[in-house]
Amino acid sequence: xxxxxxxxxxxxxxxxxxxxxxxxxxxxxxxxxxxxxxxxxxxxxxxxxxxxxxxxxxxxxxxxxxxxxxxxxxxxxxxxxxxxxxxxxxxxxxxxxxxxxxxxxxxxxxxxxxxxxxxxxxxxxxxxxxxxxxxxxxxxxxxxxxxxxxxxxxxxxxxxxxxxxxxxxxxxxxxxxxxxxxxxx
Numbered sequence: 001x002x003x004x005x006x007x008x009x010x011x012x013x014x015x016x017x018x019x020x021x022x023x024x025x026x027x028x029x030x031x032x033x034x035x036x037x038x039x040x041x042x043x044x045x046x047x048x049x050x051x052x053x054x055x056x057x058x059x060x061x062x063x064x065x066x067x068x069x070x071x072x073x074x075x076x077x078x079x080x081x082x083x084x085x086x087x088x089x090x091x092x093x094x095x096x097x098x099x100x101x102x103x104x105x106x107x108x109x110x111x112x113x114x115x116x117x118x119x120x121x122x123x124x125x126x127x128x129x130x131x132x133x134x135x136x137x138x139x140x141x142x143x144x145x146x147x148x149x150x151x152x153x154x155x156x157x158x159x160x161x162x163x164x165x166x167x168x169x170x171x172x173x174x175x176x177x178x179x180x181x182x183x184x185x
Contacts (some may be wrong), residue, residue, distance in 0.1 A: 023126035026081075027183045028087045040112040041168045044104035045161075062144045066165065068089040068137055069173050081123050082132025084174045088120040090142040091167055097150050102160035117129050123178075 072083040073167035092113055099109065145166060 025122040026126055036115050037171050040108050044108050061148050065141045078127045080177055081127050085120050085123045087170055088116050091116055098155045101155050101157050103157045
C-alpha cells in the first residue's frame, strides 16, 4: 500500500514538473524587457523615404528565417527559450560590428544591448541546467546578415538601418514565441 502511494506521488510530481515550465523571471520581467527592447529599436529608426524599398532589399539579400521560427513554435518550452536565448546572443554579437556609421546615437544602442543581455540571462535562468543545443541554421543566418548586409554594404548607415529592421522583426517574433509560456499574475 505504501509503495502504491509512493509511486502515485512520484508520478504526479514528475508529470507536473514536465507539463509546464514555471519561471518567475519570465512571468514578471520578460514582457517588460521585450517592450523596452522594441521601444529602443524604434527610437533608433532612421527616417527614410525608402523604408518599403529598403525592407524589400533586405529580404532579397538575406531571407528572414521564418522556417526556423515555425519549428521553434512546435518545440518544447525549454527549446523555445533556448532558441530565443540564442537569438538574443546573436543580436548582441551582430552589434559588435563597426557601427560608427549608423544613424543612431551610441546611448540607445548601449541601452538596447544591455537589456538584450539581461533578457538572455533571465531566460537562461529559466532553463537552468538544461543544455540547449545551438541552432546552426540560425547562427549561419546571422553570419549571412553580417557578411551580405554589413560588410558588402560597407557598414553604412543604410546597412545598419536594414539590420535594425531585421532585429526588430526578431524581437517581435521572440515575443510571440514565448508569450504562450507566460503565466498570468
